[in-house]
Amino acid sequence: LNKLKKDNTGYDLKNLFIGAEGTLGVITAATLRLIPRPRSVETAFVGVASPAAALELLGIANEKSGGNITSFELMVRLGIDAVLKYDAGSRDPLNEAHPWYLLIELSAQARTGLRDTMEEILAAGVERGLVADAAISSSLEQTKAFWRIREMFGEVQRQVGGSIKHDISVPVANVPAFIAEANDAVIKLIPGARPLPFGHLGDGNIHYNVAQPVDADKEKFLARWHDVNTVVFDVVLKYGGSISAEHGIGIMKRDLLPTIKDPVAMELMRALKRTLDPNGILNPGKVL
Amino acid sequence: LNKLKKDNTGYDLKNLFIGAEGTLGVITAATLRLIPRPRSVETAFVGVASPAAALELLGIANEKSGGNITSFELMVRLGIDAVLKYDAGSRDPLNEAHPWYLLIELSAQARTGLRDTMEEILAAGVERGLVADAAISSSLEQTKAFWRIREMFGEVQRQVGGSIKHDISVPVANVPAFIAEANDAVIKLIPGARPLPFGHLGDGNIHYNVAQPVDADKEKFLARWHDVNTVVFDVVLKYGGSISAEHGIGIMKRDLLPTIKDPVAMELMRALKRTLDPNGILNPGKVL
Numbered sequence: 190l191n192k193l194k195k196d197n198t199g200y201d202l203k204n205l206f207i208g209a210e211g212t213l214g215v216i217t218a219a220t221l222r223l224i225p226r227p228r229s230v231e232t233a234f235v236g237v238a239s240p241a242a243a244l245e246l247l248g249i250a251n252e253k254s255g256g257n258i259t260s261f262e263l264m265v266r267l268g269i270d271a272v273l274k275y276d277a278g279s280r281d282p283l284n285e286a287h288p289w290y291l292l293i294e295l296s297a298q299a300r301t302g303l304r305d306t307m308e309e310i311l312a313a314g315v316e317r318g319l320v321a322d323a324a325i326s327s328s329l330e331q332t333k334a335f336w337r338i339r340e341m342f343g344e345v346q347r348q349v350g351g352s353i354k355h356d357i358s359v360p361v362a363n364v365p366a367f368i369a370e371a372n373d374a375v376i377k378l379i380p381g382a383r384p385l386p387f388g389h390l391g392d393g394n395i396h397y398n399v400a401q402p403v404d405a406d407k408e409k410f411l412a413r414w415h416d417v418n419t420v421v422f423d424v425v426l427k428y429g430g431s432i433s434a435e436h437g438i439g440i441m442k443r444d445l446l447p448t449i450k451d452p453v454a455m456e457l458m459r460a461l462k463r464t465l466d467p468n469g470i471l472n473p474g475k476v477l
Numbered sequence: 478l479n480k481l482k483k484d485n486t487g488y489d490l491k492n493l494f495i496g497a498e499g500t501l502g503v504i505t506a507a508t509l510r511l512i513p514r515p516r517s518v519e520t521a522f523v524g525v526a527s528p529a530a531a532l533e534l535l536g537i538a539n540e541k542s543g544g545n546i547t548s549f550e551l552m553v554r555l556g557i558d559a560v561l562k563y564d565a566g567s568r569d570p571l572n573e574a575h576p577w578y579l580l581i582e583l584s585a586q587a588r589t590g591l592r593d594t595m596e597e598i599l600a601a602g603v604e605r606g607l608v609a610d611a612a613i614s615s616s617l618e619q620t621k622a623f624w625r626i627r628e629m630f631g632e633v634q635r636q637v638g639g640s641i642k643h644d645i646s647v648p649v650a651n652v653p654a655f656i657a658e659a660n661d662a663v664i665k666l667i668p669g670a671r672p673l674p675f676g677h678l679g680d681g682n683i684h685y686n687v688a689q690p691v692d693a694d695k696e697k698f699l700a701r702w703h704d705v706n707t708v709v710f711d712v713v714l715k716y717g718g719s720i721s722a723e724h725g726i727g728i729m730k731r732d733l734l735p736t737i738k739d740p741v742a743m744e745l746m747r748a749l750k751r752t753l754d755p756n757g758i759l760n761p762g763k764v765l
Contacts, residue, residue, distance in 0.1 A: 193646050193648065193717070194646065194681055194682070195677075195722040195723055196646060196719040196722065197719070197721045197723050197725050198720060198730075198734060198737070198738060199496075199726060199734060199743075199764060199765075200493065200496065200745075200746050201493060201495060201496055202746070204492035204493070205488065205489060205493060207489060208487075208488065209488050213488070224539075224543065225543060251512075252513050252586060253586055253587065254586050255513060255585070255586035256545075256585075256586070257587075298539070298541055299542055301590070301593075302587060302589070302590035358482065358483045358484060359481070360480040360481065389483075392482045393482055394483045429479070431481050431484040433484075433485045433486045434483040435483055437485050438487060446486060446487060449486070450486060450487060454487070454490060457488075457490060458488050460753070461488055464749065465748070476487060
């Protein structure tokens with residue numbers, strides 16, 4: 190319940206509990222810091238040719254507006270198609286189809302200047318041939334419509350059929366190579382499988398979902414869950430990535446953890462667990 | 478050596494080693510993330526009547542430019558006087574003397590707009606009677622001159638005489654009350670002692686130094702180090718603060734640590750030390 194921004198008295202106990210999924214202790218109270226709501230927000234829906242083009246645009250955005258990027262979401266065409274088909278409330282913000290899309294959000298306390306920054310980023314993107322088309326939101330309603338597409342992305346996948354899911358991260362610069370190689374590996378394993386990557390490009394965190402082939406048997410496809418995991422995680426590990434970027438380990442990835450984690454780190458985690466929970470009563474059976 | 482922005486596979490081992498002062502392990506390599514150098518920087522030297530006025534101005538600055546505040550340094554007049562007296566290279570950026578000063582720095586990737594933001598902050602401060610006078614730097618040379626005053630602040634204190642030092646933090650909103658009460662307590666203990674608080678108001682981190690009374694015996698004054706610590710730390714603890722905001726524990730504050738730290742936290746730290754360093758060979762005798 191420390192309210193300090195800086196405190197250097199001993200070990201960082203707080204971060205030991207954050208992300209431990211309740212296996213080291215129970216959090217019963219917390220101090221939260223409030224920050225002022227941003228005064229200006231600019232949102233753009235952008236069509237790009239490839240993840241590589243999206244990455245280069247992220248570099249431009251970082252240069253021009255560093256700390257103001259609050260979202261840089263990548264979406265593949267197949268998912269946009271599904272949203273437009275199955276969500277009656279969504280329509281395409283752009284006139285033509287593009288292979289990939291970005292939802293970019295900039296936020297700032299300053300009341301003015303952010304629109305110019307967004308326009309500069311997109312203009313530089315057009316000039317370098319990275320941006321095929323873009324719409325900047327001109328109303329709160331339009332902003333909500335852009336976000337609805339992103340938010341329905343996960344929802345509509347069940348309409349597309351069975352879906353094998355991954356929550357991975359790689360170093361941001363490796364996202365395009367990861368997607369290309371994971372796509373190849375998955376399609377080689379299951380011809381006709383339809384990769385549906387989307388997510389937080391700015392964090393290198395991709396929800397790498399794979400939809401079943403058209404007209405395939407859903408149960409048979411889902412029975413390959415572990416096989417698909419294996420080929421995808423191989424590519425993740427090749428790029429020094431994580432098999433759980435934000436969703437944690439829980440039970441589902443518990444047995445997988447020792448196969449991908451450094452053995453020294455695993456042993457250290459087990460030692461911490463034994464020290465803090467010698468009787469094994471804290472969320473037993475999870476993570477470790 | 479993880480290069481990921483997001484990784485949720487198990488316990489946060491990295492933060493266990495950061496700040497442990499080498500008592501849990503030896504860091505032999507690290508991955509650093511580079512961010513682009515800010516394109517625009519604005520620096521202002523500001524005269525204010527009190528820490529309370531400085532705090533209110535910080536609130537305005539947070540509202541108007543949130544993430545762009547890269548420095549918000551508070552300095553007491555006595556220290557400015559010492560810099561101007563003992564550092565031949567420094568001169569007063571303002572025409573008249575003020576009881577307290579701020580060095581404010583804003584940084585951004587955007588090339589334009591930041592000067593307006595700084596002017597808005599200071600104009601709002603003048604309007605509300607918080608800012609007595611201010612100079613915004615108009616050249617790199619002037620910016621360096623402003624920073625030189627802040628950087629010489631610690632240097633010139635040895636010219637002022639013996640100095641008993643503290644590196645404390647309190648919740649940002651409590652800085653004015655902390656300074657007032659610590660001043661009272663120190664002067665009650667040693668009449669004529671001259672508090673010289675300065676530091677990172679934006680972080681609630683004050684280098685609360687106390688200079689000896691004029692013409693006092695330096696050695697006799699410094700012999701009161703522990704007594705002065707005691708009254709200052711009482712005020713720190715009253716406000717839920719830290720006795721080591723950024724400088725760590727080491728040997729100097731090792732025996733003090735158990736007297737101010739929650740006993741459960743102390744026991745947890747000792748248990749972690751035993752687990753990671755059962756033979757006590759890692760930076761022995763420090764922190765714990």
